Amino acid sequence: MFAKNDEEKRSRLWKTVMTVSTVLIIIIAAFFVIKLFTSNPLEGTWIHEDSGLILTIQGEDTVSIEWPEEFDGAKVKVPMECSVNKDMKILTLSTQESDIQKAAKDVGESVSQSDIQAAAESLQGNYDYSIEQKQLILTEREYGEQLIFQKR
Numbered sequence: 001m002f003a004k005n006d007e008e009k010r011s012r013l014w015k016t017v018m019t020v021s022t023v024l025i026i027i028i029a030a031f032f033v034i035k036l037f038t039s040n041p042l043e044g045t046w047i048h049e050d051s052g053l054i055l056t057i058q059g060e061d062t063v064s065i066e067w068p069e070e071f072d073g074a075k076v077k078v079p080m081e082c083s084v085n086k087d088m089k090i091l092t093l094s095t096q097e098s099d100i101q102k103a104a105k106d107v108g109e110s111v112s113q114s115d116i117q118a119a120a121e122s123l124q125g126n127y128d129y130s131i132e133q134k135q136l137i138l139t140e141r142e143y144g145e146q147l148i149f150q151k152r
Contacts, residue, residue: 046150053066064080095120128141
Protein backbone atom coordinates (compact mmCIF):
# COMPACT_ATOMS: atom_id res chain seq x y z
CA MET A 1 0.00 0.00 0.00
CA PHE A 2 2.53 2.62 1.16
CA ALA A 3 6.02 2.38 -0.26
CA LYS A 4 5.25 -0.91 -1.96
CA ASN A 5 8.70 -2.18 -2.71
CA ASP A 6 10.79 0.05 -0.50
CA GLU A 7 11.43 -1.76 2.79
CA GLU A 8 13.33 1.20 4.23
CA LYS A 9 10.38 3.60 3.72
CA ARG A 10 7.97 1.08 5.22
CA SER A 11 10.23 0.65 8.22
CA ARG A 12 10.45 4.42 8.77
CA LEU A 13 6.69 4.76 8.39
CA TRP A 14 6.12 1.93 10.88
CA LYS A 15 8.48 3.53 13.42
CA THR A 16 6.72 6.88 13.03
CA VAL A 17 3.29 5.33 13.53
CA MET A 18 4.45 3.40 16.60
CA THR A 19 6.12 6.48 18.11
CA VAL A 20 3.03 8.66 17.65
CA SER A 21 0.78 5.91 19.07
CA THR A 22 3.02 5.42 22.10
CA VAL A 23 3.14 9.14 22.83
CA LEU A 24 -0.67 9.40 22.57
CA ILE A 25 -1.15 6.44 24.91
CA ILE A 26 1.23 7.97 27.47
CA ILE A 27 -0.52 11.37 27.30
CA ILE A 28 -3.97 9.81 27.73
CA ALA A 29 -2.81 7.61 30.63
CA ALA A 30 -1.18 10.62 32.34
CA PHE A 31 -4.40 12.61 31.96
CA PHE A 32 -6.48 9.91 33.66
CA VAL A 33 -3.96 9.35 36.46
CA ILE A 34 -3.79 13.09 37.20
CA LYS A 35 -7.59 13.38 37.08
CA LEU A 36 -7.92 10.40 39.45
CA PHE A 37 -5.77 12.06 42.12
CA THR A 38 -6.94 15.66 41.74
CA SER A 39 -10.69 15.40 41.17
CA ASN A 40 -13.35 15.65 43.85
CA PRO A 41 -14.63 12.13 44.68
CA LEU A 42 -17.96 13.59 45.87
CA GLU A 43 -18.73 15.45 42.66
CA GLY A 44 -22.14 14.65 41.21
CA THR A 45 -25.78 14.49 42.25
CA TRP A 46 -26.70 12.56 45.40
CA ILE A 47 -30.24 11.79 46.62
CA HIS A 48 -31.09 11.08 50.28
CA GLU A 49 -32.93 7.78 50.62
CA ASP A 50 -35.57 8.86 53.14
CA SER A 51 -36.27 12.56 52.63
CA GLY A 52 -35.53 13.00 48.93
CA LEU A 53 -32.96 15.71 49.75
CA ILE A 54 -30.76 16.32 46.71
CA LEU A 55 -27.09 17.34 47.01
CA THR A 56 -25.43 18.52 43.83
CA ILE A 57 -21.69 18.88 44.36
CA GLN A 58 -19.80 20.82 41.72
CA GLY A 59 -16.05 21.25 41.81
CA GLU A 60 -14.21 21.67 45.07
CA ASP A 61 -16.26 24.37 46.75
CA THR A 62 -19.88 24.52 45.58
CA VAL A 63 -22.89 22.51 46.74
CA SER A 64 -26.49 23.07 45.77
CA ILE A 65 -29.09 21.59 48.13
CA GLU A 66 -32.66 20.99 47.08
CA TRP A 67 -35.61 19.88 49.22
CA PRO A 68 -38.29 18.63 46.80
CA GLU A 69 -40.61 17.21 49.47
CA GLU A 70 -39.94 19.50 52.43
CA PHE A 71 -41.80 22.71 51.60
CA ASP A 72 -45.22 21.62 50.29
CA GLY A 73 -44.12 21.19 46.71
CA ALA A 74 -42.15 24.44 46.49
CA LYS A 75 -38.81 23.85 44.83
CA VAL A 76 -36.28 25.33 47.25
CA LYS A 77 -32.67 25.27 46.12
CA VAL A 78 -29.95 26.74 48.35
CA PRO A 79 -26.32 27.10 47.27
CA MET A 80 -23.82 26.27 50.00
CA GLU A 81 -20.09 26.42 50.29
CA CYS A 82 -18.18 23.23 50.91
CA SER A 83 -14.65 22.13 51.43
CA VAL A 84 -13.43 18.60 50.98
CA ASN A 85 -10.42 17.23 52.83
CA LYS A 86 -9.59 14.11 50.82
CA ASP A 87 -6.83 12.95 53.17
CA MET A 88 -9.02 12.85 56.30
CA LYS A 89 -12.28 12.33 54.34
CA ILE A 90 -14.06 15.34 55.83
CA LEU A 91 -16.78 17.39 54.13
CA THR A 92 -17.57 20.82 55.58
CA LEU A 93 -20.82 22.55 54.59
CA SER A 94 -21.64 26.19 55.31
CA THR A 95 -24.05 28.78 53.97
CA GLN A 96 -24.18 32.54 53.75
CA GLU A 97 -27.14 34.70 54.74
CA SER A 98 -27.18 36.21 51.25
CA ASP A 99 -27.62 32.75 49.68
CA ILE A 100 -30.60 32.04 51.93
CA GLN A 101 -32.15 35.41 51.09
CA LYS A 102 -31.69 34.75 47.37
CA ALA A 103 -33.27 31.29 47.68
CA ALA A 104 -36.22 32.78 49.59
CA LYS A 105 -36.66 35.45 46.94
CA ASP A 106 -36.57 32.81 44.15
CA VAL A 107 -39.28 30.73 45.84
CA GLY A 108 -41.51 33.67 46.59
CA GLU A 109 -43.88 33.95 49.52
CA SER A 110 -44.85 30.28 49.61
CA VAL A 111 -41.92 29.50 51.93
CA SER A 112 -40.56 31.80 54.63
CA GLN A 113 -36.91 32.72 54.83
CA SER A 114 -36.71 31.42 58.40
CA ASP A 115 -37.88 27.96 57.25
CA ILE A 116 -35.25 27.88 54.52
CA GLN A 117 -32.61 29.10 56.97
CA ALA A 118 -33.56 26.40 59.50
CA ALA A 119 -33.35 23.69 56.83
CA ALA A 120 -29.99 24.96 55.56
CA GLU A 121 -28.56 25.31 59.06
CA SER A 122 -29.56 21.75 59.88
CA LEU A 123 -27.07 20.61 57.24
CA GLN A 124 -24.23 22.96 58.15
CA GLY A 125 -21.28 21.37 59.84
CA ASN A 126 -18.48 18.87 59.45
CA TYR A 127 -19.10 15.37 58.17
CA ASP A 128 -16.93 12.32 57.76
CA TYR A 129 -17.72 10.83 54.38
CA SER A 130 -17.34 7.41 52.86
CA ILE A 131 -18.24 6.24 49.39
CA GLU A 132 -19.08 2.63 48.71
CA GLN A 133 -20.13 1.79 45.17
CA LYS A 134 -22.78 4.44 44.41
CA GLN A 135 -23.61 5.24 48.02
CA LEU A 136 -22.39 8.27 49.98
CA ILE A 137 -22.53 8.09 53.76
CA LEU A 138 -22.14 11.38 55.65
CA THR A 139 -21.54 10.95 59.37
CA GLU A 140 -21.83 14.07 61.48
CA ARG A 141 -18.59 14.46 63.41
CA GLU A 142 -20.14 15.89 66.56
CA TYR A 143 -23.17 13.64 67.13
CA GLY A 144 -22.58 10.68 64.81
CA GLU A 145 -25.87 11.03 62.92
CA GLN A 146 -25.70 9.49 59.45
CA LEU A 147 -27.16 10.66 56.16
CA ILE A 148 -27.14 8.08 53.36
CA PHE A 149 -27.30 9.22 49.75
CA GLN A 150 -27.51 7.33 46.45
CA LYS A 151 -25.75 8.65 43.35
CA ARG A 152 -28.08 9.67 40.56
